Each structure stands twice: as C-alpha cells, then as structure tokens.
Amino acid sequence: MKKSFLASMLVLLLVILAACGNTSGEKASAKDKKESPEKAAPTEMILATTTSTQDTGLLDVLVPKFEKENNVKVKTIAVGTGQALEMGTKGEADALLVHAPKSEQEIVDSGDAINYKRVMYNDFVLAGPSENPAGVSGDDINAAFKKLYDSKAVFVSRGDDSGTNKKELSLWQALNIKPSGSNYISTGQGMGATLQVAAEKKGYVLTDRGTWLAQEKNLKGLKIVVEGGKNLMNIYHVMQVNPEKHDKVNSKDAKKFVDFMVSKDVQDIIKDFGVKKYGQPLFHQYTE
Amino acid sequence: MELIIEGLKKALDIILSADPEVIRITLLTLRVSFTSILISTIIGLPLGMAIGLSRFKGRKIILIFINIGMGLPPVVAGLWITLLLWRSGPLGNFSLLYTPTAIVMAQVLVSLPIITGLTSSAFQQINDKLLLQIKAMGATKRQTLLILLKESRIAVMAAIIAGFGRVIAEVGAAMMVGGNILGDTRILTTTIVMEVSKGNFDLALALSFILLSAAFLITGTLTFLQQRTRNL
Numbered sequence: 097m098k099k100s101f102l103a104s105m106l107v108l109l110l111v112i113l114a115a116c117g118n119t120s121g122e123k124a125s126a127k128d129k130k131e132s133p134e135k136a137a138p139t140e141m142i143l144a145t146t147t148s149t150q151d152t153g154l155l156d157v158l159v160p161k162f163e164k165e166n167n168v169k170v171k172t173i174a175v176g177t178g179q180a181l182e183m184g185t186k187g188e189a190d191a192l193l194v195h196a197p198k199s200e201q202e203i204v205d206s207g208d209a210i211n212y213k214r215v216m217y218n219d220f221v222l223a224g225p226s227e228n229p230a231g232v233s234g235d236d237i238n239a240a241f242k243k244l245y246d247s248k249a250v251f252v253s254r255g256d257d258s259g260t261n262k263k264e265l266s267l268w269q270a271l272n273i274k275p276s277g278s279n280y281i282s283t284g285q286g287m288g289a290t291l292q293v294a295a296e297k298k299g300y301v302l303t304d305r306g307t308w309l310a311q312e313k314n315l316k317g318l319k320i321v322v323e324g325g326k327n328l329m330n331i332y333h334v335m336q337v338n339p340e341k342h343d344k345v346n347s348k349d350a351k352k353f354v355d356f357m358v359s360k361d362v363q364d365i366i367k368d369f370g371v372k373k374y375g376q377p378l379f380h381q382y383t384e
Numbered sequence: 385m386e387l388i389i390e391g392l393k394k395a396l397d398i399i400l401s402a403d404p405e406v407i408r409i410t411l412l413t414l415r416v417s418f419t420s421i422l423i424s425t426i427i428g429l430p431l432g433m434a435i436g437l438s439r440f441k442g443r444k445i446i447l448i449f450i451n452i453g454m455g456l457p458p459v460v461a462g463l464w465i466t467l468l469l470w471r472s473g474p475l476g477n478f479s480l481l482y483t484p485t486a487i488v489m490a491q492v493l494v495s496l497p498i499i500t501g502l503t504s505s506a507f508q509q510i511n512d513k514l515l516l517q518i519k520a521m522g523a524t525k526r527q528t529l530l531i532l533l534k535e536s537r538i539a540v541m542a543a544i545i546a547g548f549g550r551v552i553a554e555v556g557a558a559m560m561v562g563g564n565i566l567g568d569t570r571i572l573t574t575t576i577v578m579e580v581s582k583g584n585f586d587l588a589l590a591l592s593f594i595l596l597s598a599a600f601l602i603t604g605t606l607t608f609l610q611q612r613t614r615n616l
Contacts, residue, residue: 147581153582156566171563172563188471188472188481288580289580310583311582
C-alpha cells in the first residue's frame with residue numbers, strides 16, 4: 097500500500113519534471129538559434145498602445161515586420177490610451193502609439209515623451225439602435241449629443257479613460273453637460289465589450305470606425321447613426337519615452353519604431369489595411 | 385446554439401490542422417501552470433504539514449491569513465506583482481515584467497495558499513492515537529512524516545488538484561503581468577479574452593474547448609492517481 101502510493105507520487109513528480117524539463121530544453125534550443133553567428137540576440141522594446149490597434153489586427157501586420165527588419169523583440173501591451181500614457185510617464189514603456197491628442201500634449205510638455213509624430217487617422221462614429229428612438233442623424237455630433245441628453249436616450253460609455261472615452265467626455269463637456277443617471281451606462285471595458293453592451297441594452301455608443309467594422313457582424317440591432325463630422329476625427333500619434341528622464345528606457349529601438357511608423361513603406365500598408373476584408377480602409381495615412 | 389456548434393467545429397479544425405500558433409499557446413499555458421504548481425507544491429506541502437502538525441502561538445492568525453489567501457483575487461495578486469516588477473519598482477532591474485516568469489510568480493501567489501491551507505487541514509485531522517502508535521513503534525522523524533503523508537494522501541492530492549484548477553483558470557493576473565504578448569506571454573485564457581474583445585466568438589469558444597480538454601486530461605490523471613492508491 098505504501099509502496100504504491102510512493103510510486104504514484106513518483107510518477108506525478110516525473111510527469112511534472114518532464115513537463116518542465118522539456119521546456120527548458122526548448123528554451124535552450126531557442127537560445128541557440130537566436131545566438132547563431134549571423135544574428136545577435138534581439139533587443140527588447142515595450143510598446144504601449146491602445147486596444148483599437150490590436151483589436152483591428154493592424155499591429156499583427158506591422159509589429160512582425162518591424163521585428164524582422166530591426167532584430168528587435170517588441171512587447172506590445174494593448175491597454176487604454178490613459179494607461180498607455182501613464183506607462184510612458186512612469187518610464188514603463190519605450191514607445192507609445194495612442195489617440196488622445198489633448199492628453200498626449202501633457203506628456204510631451206512634461207518632457208516624458210519626445211519625438212512626437214502624427215501617424216494616421218480614422219474617425220469616430222455614433223452607433224445606436226436601428227429604431228433610433230432619439231432620432232439623431234447627419235454629421236453634427238454636438239447636436240446629436242444634445243438630442244440624446246434631452247430625450248434621455250440610453251448611452252453606453254467606455255468609462256475607462258481610453259482615447260475614445262476621452263473624446264466622448266470632451267463632447268459632453270463642450271455642451272456643458274455632466275452625463276449621469278440610469279440612462280448613462282459606464283462599462284469600464286474595451287471597445288468590443290462596450291459595443292456588445294450597447295447592442296444588448298439598445299443604447300447609443302461612440303466608437304472608432306475600425307473596431308465598429310471589425311465587430312459589426314456581432315452587433316445585431318445597432319447601426320451607425322451619426323458620422324463624417326469634422327470633429328469626429330480620430331488621430332493617432334507615435335512617440336518615444338524620453339531616455340534622459342527615465343534611464344531604463346530602450347531609446348534606440350523606440351526611435352527606430354517612430355521612424356518606422358512614419359516611413360512610406362508602413363504608411364502604404366496602413367492605407368491598404370482592411371480594404372480587402374471590409375471593403376474600406378480602417379485607417380488613413382496622416383503624417384506631418 | 386449555432387455558435388456552439390460552430391465553435392466545436394472550429395476547435396476540431398484547429399486540433400486536426402495542428403495550428404502552430406495554438407499549439408505554442410497551449411504548450412506555454414501548460415508549462416506555466418506546471419511550473420507554478422510544482423513550486424507551490426514544493427513550498428506549500430511541507431509548510432502545510434508543519435502548520436498542521438505543530439501547535440504554537442499565533443498559529444490561528446497564520447491560518448486566518450492562509451485562508452484569506454485562498455480567496456485572493458488574481459487581479460490583486462497581479463497588481464502586487466506588477467508594482468514589484470516595474471522598472472521603477474524594487475525588482476525593476478531584472479526586467480521580469482511581461483515575461484512568463486512574471487505569470488508564474490502571480491500564479492504561485494494565488495495557488496500557494498490553497499495548497500498550504502488544504503494540506504494543513506488534512507494534517508490537523510490526523511488522529512492523536514495514530515501519532516502515539518507511530519512513536520511507540522519507534523519510527524524516526526522521517527519515517528513518521530512519510531507515514532502521515534501516506535495517511536493523508538487523498539487530501540494532499542485534492543490540495544494539488546485544487547491548486548492546479550486555480551492556476552489553469554487564472555486570467556486577470558496573467559493579463560496584467562504577462563501583457564498577452566504574441567509568442568511570448570499569450571496563454572489560453574488571455575487569448576480567449578482577447579478574441580472575445582475582437583468579436584471572434586467562434587475562435588474564443590474553440591479555444592475554451594481546448595483549454596477544458598487540457599484541464600480534463602490533467603485533472604483526470606491526477607484524480608486517477610489519487611483514487612487508485614486508495615483501492616490498493
């Protein structure tokens with residue numbers, strides 16, 4: 097009885113050890129590959145960016161290209177713009193790709209970010225239930241927001257300090273309105289999840305067009321109601337974190353990444369990205 | 385309903401076509417979970433035995449903290465580890481944030497209390513008479529511990545199984561300290577979260593079936609080991 101128990105414990109231990117042993121073997125061979133004579137070990141760079149660039153799949157195209165060309169391992173951390181900027185301010189990231197120009201200005205002014213470059217844009221759209229109870233339309237987002245507020249329509253907000261959330265709040269602020277009450281739902285989640293909530297609750301929601309196009313098939317009962325206004329432009333900037341303020345920052349690769357994003361090659365990829373799948377581009381080139 | 389069938393089909397597709405990306409993610413998930421549970425067991429088992437068998441001042445307080453730890457929300461563990469590993473944090477020089485090691489650290493933090501706590505419960509239940517008997521037969525300390533371990537093997541295995549369930553299901557901490565980086569720290573649970581936010585419900589569902597199959601195989605093996613020893 098004792099023997100069999102010990103034996104089975106031994107088997108378990110072996111299984112676990114084998115699992116771990118395998119992986120250390122894998123690691124070693126991977127290392128060998130990396131350290132092959134023609135190529136030095138890749139350096140690591142942390143890119144803090146927004147969920148929209150990841151959820152649309154744009155980064156899946158751009159990052160591997162950058163890694164290959166520069167022998168860099170990019171660690172992409174997709175969070176809200178607010179958090180991405182905070183990571184930059186703390187020196188926890190090397191490069192940032194975000195879309196909230198007003199907040200970006202603060203981190204540039206504080207000297208935490210340098211080499212600030214405009215990369216691309218798409219636009220925000222207002223989506224709402226297809227019955228459109230508030231009767232909003234056209235391209236005037238301010239008028240639409242006023243109407244939504246007056247008719248007490250259900251509005252679903254990101255509420256997560258993301259670029260889209262910041263944009264929405266600035267629109268309310270322009271009207272001197274403080275949205276609150278049971279008609280104002282704050283999800284605190286990403287764009288995809290927030291769109292889902294809007295579809296379930298039959299609410300209006302401000303979204304970037306890229307995520308909308310990628311998600312549209314799952315959003316029964318929602319449609320775009322307001323689009324095309326001039327102040328609905330959604331501009332993305334890339335920047336690197338200032339190595340003089342944060343000494344652990346990898347500024348060499350971050351600089352390369354900024355240059356990479358505004359290069360003609362990459363701008364051409366951005367211009368065509370999504371055309372095949374959605375019949376229209378998700379982002380437009382917009383360098384300075 | 386349609387979606388579930390679609391998801392099952394996709395899961396079969398992925399498994400049959402041996403999608404290299406999914407295989408890599410699954411292997412990483414297993415590697416990280418096994419490493420975490422191994423570390424937790426190596427530390428938690430002796431610790432639980434010691435706490436369960438000895439009587440000392442402050443033991444109840446320690447037990448309270450262990451029991452709270454069993455319910456420690458993974459995101460809390462993740463947040464603590466993040467603060468610790470930040471470049472500006474105390475362990476910043478090791479650049480461990482956004483690596484599989486960081487995920488292991490967080491998973492040990494959430495599974496160690498479970499293994500320690502459940503092991504100590506098992507050893508508290510040991511009959512005093514048995515202890516006397518073992519002593520009377522002149523067993524050495526090592527022999528005594530081995531006999532006791534054998535005596536509570538079912539509960540000890542249960543502790544390991546519970547700990548394993550915790551780490552393989554964990555997502556909040558892995559997202560925060562791992563960063564869900566493609567080819568590096570992307571594990572099954574974080575991939576599922578990401579695919580859901582991308583709106584790829586079928587793929588997310590397919591991955592959930594793969595995750596459950598892996599959990600089934602491993603937990604099944606552990607349960608088999610646990611039960612087999614009882615019958616012999």
